[in-house]
Amino acid sequence: MKTALRGLTFSAVALLAAMLPVERAAAHKPITSRHTYNHDVFPIFRDRCSRCHVRDGVAPMSLVTYEDAIPWAQSLQTELIGGTMPPATADIGYGAIKHAQPLAGKDLDVILDWATGGSPRGPGGEASPTVTLKNDWPLGAPDLVLRPPSEVKVPPDKTEFTQEFAVASGISQPRWVRAIDLLPGTPAIVRSALIYIKRPVGSGDGGVTPDRVLARWLPGQNPESLDGHAALDLPAGAVIVARVHYKKTWQFEGKPMSDRSTIGIYFASGSSKRPLTAIPLTSAPVPASAGPTFSFSRSLETDAELLAVEPDQVPPNVTLRVEAVRPDGSHAAIARFTVRPDWNRRYLLEQPLLLPRGTRIEVTGTSDDSSLMAAAFGFPTPLAASAPAPVRLAIDICATSDGASHR
């Protein structure tokens, strides 16, 4: 009863919220924007946001019709000025990360001008072209599809829920893998996933080595494919686990949901590959608020090619800068990105970075401007961890050609 009432109340509030701005925009707001939805804003939303912000998508609202978008004008302002959307971007001015995907300043201005200037519909009649949810394999059909044994049930009273499922790969020979992807069964609730190899208990190093991460899946992001000489090493008989984080948006709160996502594996072509190895970098415990700048480093013990950086445990809203300092003192920018809760991805470099043994990988963390944004927009200051904790990330390297292995 309580749940039903809460759901009803929320729906009513959501409905009101959806209706009011339309009325206000239509009736009271003077139009000062130079940009209109149909002519200027819709193309940006379609091209940049519609993977998630579409009916039945994982985002809390669609942005690909005028009626869907206009109630969220204020939210758009907050998210775009705050830099939290588009998510999981990297600074394109530092290092070179594949699919860094920030919005161009011009596009940002178009949306903000529209959102703050009366949000006019513009020419083109009542409706913009229909955009529907695209739920497929961006890299094409996988070589191997692993289906979970059963559906995952997300109880009605859970808004967020994490569940693992394990699937035997069924491969009898070790294989090289270039990419791993996840196809959500119910895209509206699949918020993120960590895909890794489960090491048998008591095997190898006695459980000291952590489970090996194969992929970090996020909605709206294409899986990164390793197309050079590095590849993921999938052992024979590997059991692959997907730890899926479910999150219900307001449309589904209080409702029972289920999901049966599948894992897709893309084998690498060619037999001469080198395994991608994750090297952990861990700091001393940093203050919970991560207020002051902190830094830590680790030296490479062999010559290596650096291919990617993966934040693992980082306080939210911290900007990390990762750079390499070679033994000769020369610096190479690797990546700079701000870590948002729930948006951890693998930042793959556009080109592998060749680094000699003894190179120091230096990580510097600084608080971003989220406290300023919170004060400006009147929402609570971002939550900090309750106690100092180490910051952890991994760099993905592979051996240089001397250390190549063949299969």
Add this chain to the structure above:
Amino acid sequence: MGGKWMRRCSRLLVYCFLGVMTTVAEDAQIAQPASSSAPLPPSPSTPLLSPLQGTIPDALPDVLAQLRLRNREIKELMERGEFGSIYVPALQAMELALALETHRSELRPGAEKLLDVAQNRVVRYAYLLDVVGDLGNRGLVVAAYAQFEAAERDVEAAFNKKPSEPR
């Protein structure tokens, strides 16, 4: 609320002014201002909040000079405590920074992405200055301006032949 919308309307007027001036200049086939004839930064006694002086200039040094001028106007408004007026030079500076798209050929080598990032940040922080200016909180205005100014400096650095370390 009414004041806010009045100010929004005045922003539109600034755009209209720019548009009209452009049209007039084109229609009358008036020569575009060359670098040497660029509007000079006003003396300290010049009233602030004047709209951009004519069209967005053609020459890169003139655009950058205008950008610096808007930056100075923001600083002076901050010093006077006229936070509610900051949005005018802030949004004008944003227009100028975005207008630098047409000068990409004059970027220093390798600075394309630096400009992209800086333009993105100028836009974000110009709109943020608008928001915090309305709130009238000096601390927030100062913090937002610090970010805006850093972004504006990066825009200039992208065209500076002497490379500087990206921030």
